[in-house]
Amino acid sequence: MIGTVLNRTRGTVTARDFQRWAAAVNDLNPLYFDPDHARANGHPDVLAPPLYVQYAPLGVPTLDQLRPDGTPDRPALPLDGYPRRMAGGQDAVFHHPVHDGTAITATTTLTAITPKTGRSGPFLLVTTHTTYTTDDDTLVAEITDTLIALP
Amino acid sequence: MRPPPPPGDPIPALTVTPTPTQLFAFSAATHNAHRIHYDRPWAVDVEGHPDLVIHGPLQAAILTRAVLDWAGPTGRLHRLTFQHRGSAYAGDTLHCTGTVTAARPTAVDLALAITNSRDEVLLPATATVVFPTW
Numbered sequence: 001m002i003g004t005v006l007n008r009t010r011g012t013v014t015a016r017d018f019q020r021w022a023a024a025v026n027d028l029n030p031l032y033f034d035p036d037h038a039r040a041n042g043h044p045d046v047l048a049p050p051l052y053v054q055y056a057p058l059g060v061p062t063l064d065q066l067r068p069d070g071t072p073d074r075p076a077l078p079l080d081g082y083p084r085r086m087a088g089g090q091d092a093v094f095h096h097p098v099h100d101g102t103a104i105t106a107t108t109t110l111t112a113i114t115p116k117t118g119r120s121g122p123f124l125l126v127t128t129h130t131t132y133t134t135d136d137d138t139l140v141a142e143i144t145d146t147l148i149a150l151p
Numbered sequence: 152m153r154p155p156p157p158p159g160d161p162i163p164a165l166t167v168t169p170t171p172t173q174l175f176a177f178s179a180a181t182h183n184a185h186r187i188h189y190d191r192p193w194a195v196d197v198e199g200h201p202d203l204v205i206h207g208p209l210q211a212a213i214l215t216r217a218v219l220d221w222a223g224p225t226g227r228l229h230r231l232t233f234q235h236r237g238s239a240y241a242g243d244t245l246h247c248t249g250t251v252t253a254a255r256p257t258a259v260d261l262a263l264a265i266t267n268s269r270d271e272v273l274l275p276a277t278a279t280v281v282f283p284t285w
Binding site (some may be wrong): 017020024025029030031051061070086087093097 | 167173176177179180181182183184185186187190193197198207208209211212213215216219220224225227228229230231232233234235
């Protein structure tokens with residue numbers, strides 16, 4: 001199971017989508033909104049906020065793929081008995097800025113499932129590594145995610 | 152050209168108090184339907200939280216804003232590492248702080264944190280910002 005590619009999805013970064021994300025963060029950096037400002041700083045167009053890039057290739061879960069709490073089921077993960085999931089953290093490296101119109105492919109590999117015992121009982125630490133590449137295979141970002149799975 | 156900042160230099164603090172409206176907007180912008188972020192009765196009665204939960208990725212995004220506001224238009228986030236250590240809820244105030252830990256000719260390392268108003272660290276982090284045209 002470790003080393004398995006869990007997911008490969010592709011999606012296009014668009015200015016409207018990353019500007020909605022930046023507006024929701026209340027991060028109104030003109031590099032994300034003002035093409036003239038972006039060009040004056042060496043970019044071909046407005047750029048996506050670095051943390052946004054991970055959202056562009058996300059798949060589209062249908063309503064019947066959502067569990068009662070609203071989270072998508074992830075049948076690819078062998079986490080029977082640990083239905084509750086919490087984000088544990090990230091280690092993200094950004095190699096290149098991403099601009100409006102760039103298609104990104106995200107490839108997620110399962111790197112570890114580690115059983116742990118905390119104050120409130122057992123849990124699993126699940127780590128995945130995701131690469132974000134453009135259609136010409138340029139690696140623009142890579143992110144190691146830690147997920148905490150609780151009984 | 153400007154000189155790299157010396158280790159120990161703080162970045163300007165950023166203080167944010169996310170509202171339920173902001174939490175909903177972030178859920179929508181990330182296609183996240185988890186009810187703990189917009190359905191208060193579900194968050195409180197079913198999942199046992201004191202209020203709507205502030206998304207971990209929103210906290211990371213707010214902290215990144217503090218870093219890149221400090222870095223200016225020529226600074227580029229190269230690496231960000233963070234751990235979710237505590238939960239935060241609608242109405243909680245997030246205090247984003249950071250200091251320079253190392254400065255090289257074209258890159259600066261930062262130690263960062265989000266703390267709440269009870270001085271609990273919710274999200275410790277480190278970052279490297281590169282300045283290609285420093």
